[in-house]
Amino acid sequence: MRRTPARRPTMKDIARRAGVSESAVSFALNDRPGVSAATRDRVRRVAEELGWQPSTAARALSGEGSATVGLVLARPARTLGVESFFLQLVSGVQEALAVRRLGLLFQVVEDLDAECAVYRRWWAERRVDGLLVVDPRDDDPRPALLDGLGLPAVVIGALDGVGEGPHGAISNLWADDTGGMASIVGHLYDLGHRRIVHIAGLPELAHTRRRIDSLRTEADRRALPDVVSVTTDYSDAQGAAATRRVLAAAHPPTAIVYDNDVMAVAGLAVAAERDVSVPRQLSIVAWDDSVLCRNTHPALTALARDTAGFGRRAAEQLIALLDGGPARRVRDVAPRLAARKSTAPPPLPHPARPEDVPDSPARRSE
Structure with missing residues (x-):
């Protein structure tokens, strides 16, 4: 059942509570002469207790709203x-x-x-x-x-x-945040990526939770154990810091999904800083498309909509x-997902050389 909306306190309410006339309230609240200091203090105290605030527009005083x-x-x-x-x-x-x-x-x-x-x-x-x-x-x-x-x-x-x-x-x-994440994971999976990191936004936001949940659902459906989400404050600084951490891991991701364009561009810069080639060694996807995504090199694959x-x-x-x-x-x-040059198949594992395999003929002949 919908509750009855609260009513804004009026000068009449203040006058009734303070035991003075409405004109005295007006004089006191507008700091005009005509009332004693004691009355002025009492009126202001009652106004504060009632949560009264002056209107900021003359139209609002007549009940017409502030447009x-x-x-x-x-x-x-x-x-x-x-x-x-x-x-x-x-x-x-x-x-x-x-x-x-x-x-x-x-x-x-x-x-x-x-x-x-x-x-x-x-x-x-x-x-x-x-x-x-x-x-x-x-x-x-x-x-x-x-x-x-x-x-x-x-x-x-x-x-x-x-x-x-x-x-x-x-x-x-x-x-549909859930469907958006599903389309991103599907795109990366079809390219061959199995280690995907999601650098997400603020963890307390409902859409962040839905994106994380959707990522986990899609990963479970495809039996991908190496898929994780990392939360940030959406800033380029935290996006870059998170990128450095995940790329320094023993088994770094082959693809990273960022929750906004700013973090994606910061992540691209970190990849360059670490001599990680995009997209040959790392694919990058931004959640929201923008001029930033379209004007980087390479241009970023992004989830596009008419914002x-x-x-x-x-x-x-x-x-x-x-x-x-x-x-x-x-x-x-x-x-919809706009696929660009920042996503490609992941690098193939380097084939072992015969001399690196302990029981290979090349090693036995030494």
């Missing part, structure tokens, strides 16, 4: 400047919002708790009419929070129960909710 959509990213800021996925996603979002003259309020925070705090503040301040929510997690607290606040939202990325369950004002737009279109469709789903439409769970177009 703004919010987007918060709880990601390390250093990973966003060079990653093309979010830039393309936001460009698609903005394209759809511009048609309806809706603004986009964007903020980067450190973690999930900070993200939830931003949502509460935006709700109290009437800053946004709806939200786009990215990076779903298992046991994600955000749908219940937004449902309780009564904020319409679209979760971008698969999250069980959203768009068809109890969250009546939250839609879900998702792409800007994905963002545009997410914004259109949110606009439909704002227009009073029902919550929906929509599966987006499946990504």
Whole structure:
């Protein structure tokens, strides 16, 4: 059963709790003369207790809304400047919002708790009419929070129960991560690769888990014991460090799958640093295609999709909710694998020379 959305505290609530008139509340909160210092302090204390925040738009004071959509990213800021996925996603979002003259309020925070705090503040301040929510997690607290606040939202990325369950004002737009990983493993397996490493993103994200699970399922189905996943923060630094570790192993992989383009390009640089030829000795696949993937040497095999279109469709789903439409769970177009020069059959084992085999005629004749 859907809970009743929380109600924002008003000046009337503050006046009732503080035992003063609404005009006195207005004077106190706007630091205008007309009330005593004691009354001013009491009003401000009550406002803080109730969680009251001033509206940031005159239209919101009249109940018309702020004509703004919010987007918060709880990601390390250093990973966003060079990653093309979010830039393309936001460009698609903005394209759809511009048609309806809706603004986009964007903020980067450190973690999930900070993200939830931003949502509460935006709700109290009437800053946004709806939200786009990215990076779903298992046991994600955000749908219940937004449902309780009564904020319409679209979760971008698969999250069980959203768009068809109890969250009546939250839609879900998702792409098939499981199928995407299956297509990558199939491509590498058909080329002859048996030792595959997946350098993944943040372990707490639901799509990271689905990719890891899909990799393990595909490996088990093909009886491949030497297939593993290594998690990172999506940055080029951690992608490069993970690449160095796996290439230094006693039995290094013949293929590496990276969860974004930035790490894949960093991995290509590490291979060059270690004189590992791509693709003759090592094949590389990037999860999201980009101009980076297409302009390296060799060009990187990548999982391609219309990321800007994905963002545009997410914004259109949110606009439909704002227009009073029902919550929906929509599966987006499946990504496709664009095979390029960074993948090829693995190197053949070096045949043993007769003189290296203890019981060979060449050794016995010595």
